[in-house]
Amino acid sequence: MKSKSKCIVVDTSIAKAAGGENAVHPMAKQCRDFLRNILTICHKVVLTDEIDVEWKNHQSNFTRTWRLAMISRKKLIIKKACQIPKLQEAICKSSKRECDLQAMKKDLLLINAAHEHDKIIASLDNTVKKLFCDAAVTSGNLKTIVWVNPCEDHDVVISWLKAGAKAEKKMMIGYEN
Numbered sequence: 001m002k003s004k005s006k007c008i009v010v011d012t013s014i015a016k017a018a019g020g021e022n023a024v025h026p027m028a029k030q031c032r033d034f035l036r037n038i039l040t041i042c043h044k045v046v047l048t049d050e051i052d053v054e055w056k057n058h059q060s061n062f063t064r065t066w067r068l069a070m071i072s073r074k075k076l077i078i079k080k081a082c083q084i085p086k087l088q089e090a091i092c093k094s095s096k097r098e099c100d101l102q103a104m105k106k107d108l109l110l111i112n113a114a115h116e117h118d119k120i121i122a123s124l125d126n127t128v129k130k131l132f133c134d135a136a137v138t139s140g141n142l143k144t145i146v147w148v149n150p151c152e153d154h155d156v157v158i159s160w161l162k163a164g165a166k167a168e169k170k171m172m173i174g175y176e177n
Contacts, residue, residue, distance in 0.1 A: 009051070
């Protein structure tokens, strides 16, 4: 039985890091492989208008070509940004330092976009993930967001994609709490 396609919010950090065929750096290869698997498996990528602008300004040459392939296969969803006020409140309450609050506000667009779809984010930023994990203590809306880093346990993440990218508790922001 074919697994259902998932909608994944992919952070600009991955779009920027993905290398071409001749890339030798592990991060460049792992981000490229992650994007390639999204394309070939059946998954879609969600970009809000704001994330789309970031991508256009920072994407690698590989990502530019990959993006065109995603568009031609109707696997790229670009939509208006939404905001979930309860999430904004939760991060404001959980943040002890102004720099942490600003980091979370900057990436709240990922959380909002994920919340509107299949609640999956792919990002290289483990620092802000940890901040969101802390905020999940006071926000049920954050607890069920899946956050994967294709450069950590790369083979596990690729296998997870191939198996249908199902929400696993250990991958959720609220799991650590």
